[in-house]
Amino acid sequence: MKILVCISKVPDTTAKISFTDNNTAFNTSGVQFIMNPYDEWYALVRAVELTEDGKGETTVINVGPAANDAIIRKGLAIGADKAVRVDAEPKSTHQVAEEIANYAKDKGFDLILTGKETIDYNGSELGAMVAEMLDQPYVSYATHMEVEGTTASIKRDIEGGVELLEVDLPAVVSAAKGMAEQRIPNMRGIMMAKRKPLETVPASAGAEHVAVKSYELPAAKGSVNLIDAENMDELVRLLHEEAKVI
């Protein structure tokens, strides 16, 4: 079985978010970047579980500059067999999807996995776009997946229960919490990652259709006013007169 796992580079969850260039670009100064957790913890680890010990081959793919190689190497340290980086600055999900689809279309992957979303833009768009471009079925938000022959059995959480699905391969699946248990790279994996192939391919996507006009930060949160538990009258007054919720 051949699996392609799409991995993104995202700011660490503790990064302070700000913008530059008249609020049209994310300020990366001093920001620590990590592999998108949904890509890493669920999509990649499940792919490795399905292909390790000679059962198949997992390839990780990233669209980005050479600075992303450290994130890609982490994917190899976790257990991917090889890696591909499409040498392009990611500007929109459509462009990234097109690069991935262009790479994958003639490689014979049985499965293409993504995280359910990236933790920076939370678009949940990539998997669907890649599936459409490759004319393959798409299942989102998978929390469990087994593969038997050319069929994947998938569970996903729905309101009040669990939905069971079967999908013919090849297919594109986005992974959510529950798909796998996070793996921390061990030293053997880290040192092995240096020896695994990381291929760089040129960009091939067409014209860009989406442009960012500007970003806005959410409004600052107000300060907390602690009211003594014995002073219910004051609490009621503030809720009525200042918060105006009663």
Place this chain on the structure above:
Amino acid sequence: MHTYVSTDHLRFLIHEYLKAPAQIENYEKFEGYDAEAFDMSIDAAEQIGNQHLYPAYRIMDQEKATCENGVVWTHPLLAEGLKAMTEGGWLSSTAPAEMGGSQMPLVLHNTASLIFMGANANIAAYAFLTVGAANLILAYGSDELKALYLPEMYSGRFQGTMALTEPQAGSSLTDITASATPIGDGQYKITGQKIYISGGDHASVDNVVHLMLARVDGAPAGTKGISLFVVPKHRPKGKTASEGWEPNDVITAGIYGKMGQKGYVAAHLMYGENENTIGYLVGEEHRGLSYMFSMMNEARIGTGIMATGCASGAYYASLKYAFERPQGRHPSQKDPNQPQIPIVEHADVRRMLLLQKAVVEGSQALLLEASLWEDIALNDSSDAAKQSHLMLELLTPIIKTFPSEYGTMAVMNGMQVLGGAGYCNDFPLEQYYRDIRVNAIYEGTTGIHGMDLMGRKILMGKGDVLKALSARMQADIEACAKTFPDEANALGASAVALAKTTTKLMGILQKDGPEAYLADASLYLEYFGLVVISWHWLRMANVASEKLANGGKLSKKFYESNILTMQYFIEYELPKTRGLHARLNSDKRVTLDASPELLV
């Protein structure tokens, strides 16, 4: 804000301050350890710390280890934490590839150790002990001992310990009486008791392997008659592990009710109570202490790391509190209707926070440079490498005691930041305070290290090593003087004053003998430590300044914080050397001449 350690600072030290990957890149043993491998390893260590060690820190203190009917029960989270460290390859990280190890440079291993010890020394210390014991077997054990024990230790199934202390022989190992009677084939009947044995027994592993000092029958008195043995709790039935293991008459009399580190047991062990304890000689008879001490640099760096980790955790706990706790107003604000301000707004609170940060990050710099020196010394035969080894030897007393003594003071200040809350167990400061204290006792007390520094280390090569360190410091001070003239002048003056003090004390040694010379060795050690840490801070700030001007991997705020911390240390801590200088240069010998009878 970090939770228990700043990996930003560790990366700064590795990549920008020490340039460690470039310094070791030509050593064949460390092939593949480039900057990216360093970063990935630090990331992996941090993940283990965040997920498997730090969450267990408070729990292991509240649900402490117990001993029932000779069986030591530790918290189940210990086994989970050790499993994560083992699966991550950290128990065998520095071991040779042919033993299944990763041949990791010590500087990287110890960077990870600073993370592990910061997250939870009550787990990381067990791993540290096993690695130390395995290293002794690897260095001096027979092929048979290596084959029997190392795979089990590297896989985390066997715990390693260092069994040195006896009821009558603590700091004075000369007085060890545990005995070993030869019974042939490299085996000995062992009899005796060992006390305060860290990790000495616990049910989270299949076996405990004691690297034990004992005297072979008829051995000469003193340290020259001491031999080193592997004494397992369960011994092999045959020559190979596959033949199974049987009890070896090692009895746990109990564990100690310690002030801190309650998840990390210290056991009282009895050997040969039924005349059926077998020990296996490591190396040659009568050379045990030299074997043990060849590993002491590593062990003492390890103790410094444990103390620094604890102080680091305390710093970040108190820093978080200082930003969240509103209390009081600025002295100029007289209006009680104005809201209270976070306590970090008070200068005295910032002083206590800066003290902690300076001690923690200064210690980290000292520890990682020492680790790098060890890597260079063990893999290079150049004069520069020999010099690195001698520097490490000279500074080992500082490496062990500065983080332990000043780390304790740092945690005390962290507790003070929290006020009453710091004294209560709703917050972790009281635990950090209890946990760090033992580091000034582990691996030789501060007094022992003071005597080591003055009695051996500064005299090495007839003082040439000390002169080389002074020359290196002087060159660095001159290099930093353009950017930080005031601080460079202050450190330069302190270094000169220390040199003059050393010369005066040498005169006392010649004239009045070792008792007078060594009477205030602990104070000299403190003086030396303050100068050495100031030297690191000045160099770090110089790098930070250069990165601010030309760009670095970290944020502007990080570098500015680094420079601020240097200024704090030179302004607030280095001046303490003046008091020490006055005492050490005084002709009044109050403690030396004091009659014990007057201590009433």
